[in-house]
Amino acid sequence: MNSVVVVGAGPVGLTAALTLARRGIEVTVLEQGAGLATESRASTFHPPTLEMLDALGVLEALLAQGITASTFQYRERSGGVIATLDLGVLASDTAYPFRVQCEQSKLTPILMAALPSNAEVLFEHTVHGLSAGDDGVVLHTSQGPRRADWVLGADGAHSAVRRGLGAGFDGDTYPERFLVASVDEQLDAVLPGIAPINYVFDPDEWLVLLRTPEHWRVLLPTPADTPDALESDRLPARLTAVADLGRPWRILHASLYAVHQRVTDSFRHGRVLLMGDAAHVNNPLGGMGMNSGIHDAVQLADALAEVLAGAPESHLDRAAAHRRTVAVDHVQRASHNNWRNIRAHDDDYRTHLRHLAADPDAARIHLRRACLLDTLDIRP
Secondary structure: OEEEEEEOOOHHHHHHHHHHHOOOOOEEEEEOOOOOOOOOOOOEEOHHHHHHHHHOOOHHHHHHHOEEEOEEEEEEOOOOEEEEEEHHHHOOOOOOOOEEEOOHHHHHHHHHHHOOOOEEEEEOOOEEEEEEEOOEEEEEEOOEEEEEEEEEEOOOOOOHHHHHHOOOOEEEEOOEEEEEEEEOOOHHHHOOOOOOEEEEEOOOOOEEEEEOOOOEEEEEEEEOOOOHHHHHHHHHHHHHHHOOOOOOOOEEEEEEEOOEEEEOOOOEEOOEEEOHHHOEEOOOOOOOHHHHHHHHHHHHHHHHHHHHOOOOOHHHHHHHHHHHHHHHHHHHHHHHHHHHHHOOOOHHHHHHHHHHHHOHHHHHHHHHHHOOHHHOOOOO
16 A cells, blocks of 8 residues: 555656655655656756756756756748847746756656655666556556555556546647757857757757756757658758768767647546656657646656545545646647747748847747746736
């Protein structure tokens, strides 16, 4: 018998576990892998996420491993800068008016190390399904059944918890796959003036250039029907088209994946809560996926802690409804608009970006939304 079981030991699941454990609640985390995932995946932390990690006592360790990015750029594929936005205009809104570039695989060990004695992580525990009732939940795992008062599903886009509930996951798949290459190059030396985060506009082949502590990442679109082997063969030439180094780029790793915009019908199903990719997925343009997932974890875990302390369950209902509204009306809408704009010839939008760069008040309003600061207030 466990008070709360969290399924998934990624950044969302471990954030939820730490939030609950610091409130004195017994938590068990079930992770199907033999250890924490080591893939780079998400790499941008927005200001409100930094505030949450600070409140959990883990921000200092993350900052020690990450890169602080106070600006980001919109650029033309031809090389010109459209606009540079400075997050310093958020100084009156947050103690952290910048982004931190650091792979999520560096955050998860920090979160795990911070877990107090009333939280444990069990690896090689695969959840196959569940049976939920008014008095608790039974998880069917590879190590046998496990009963809990509450279950938090943070087990990714292919969530066994969500499937076990029979919950929907409606949405669409983009007409192109995304190719991410990690490269051992100093791109700021060959592309003078680039920021740590760069969105490069082009209707034929847009791209994103992201600096991380150990390498640069290049995100490129690929037609959905392109065979993986052909895309692998094409990658060196595509990178040379970004910047000709006079030699092949040093490619550390490359992955090709389909991109979806999907959301489940409810983030609460009785005694089961869904969060992060288990509840909603979106394209990565704007860096909102992991960040909004961490916000799900903190706000839903806090609400659950209040309920366990005696608050009415309507408190949890409001938090779950709010997080779904954020996912649909903000995260999905904004990330889709980012995809539409980066691949279009839209002079009006470019003019709008230049206006933002020149007007600190307008930039502040824009960046509050882009960095998810405007999505945290749970209305009564």
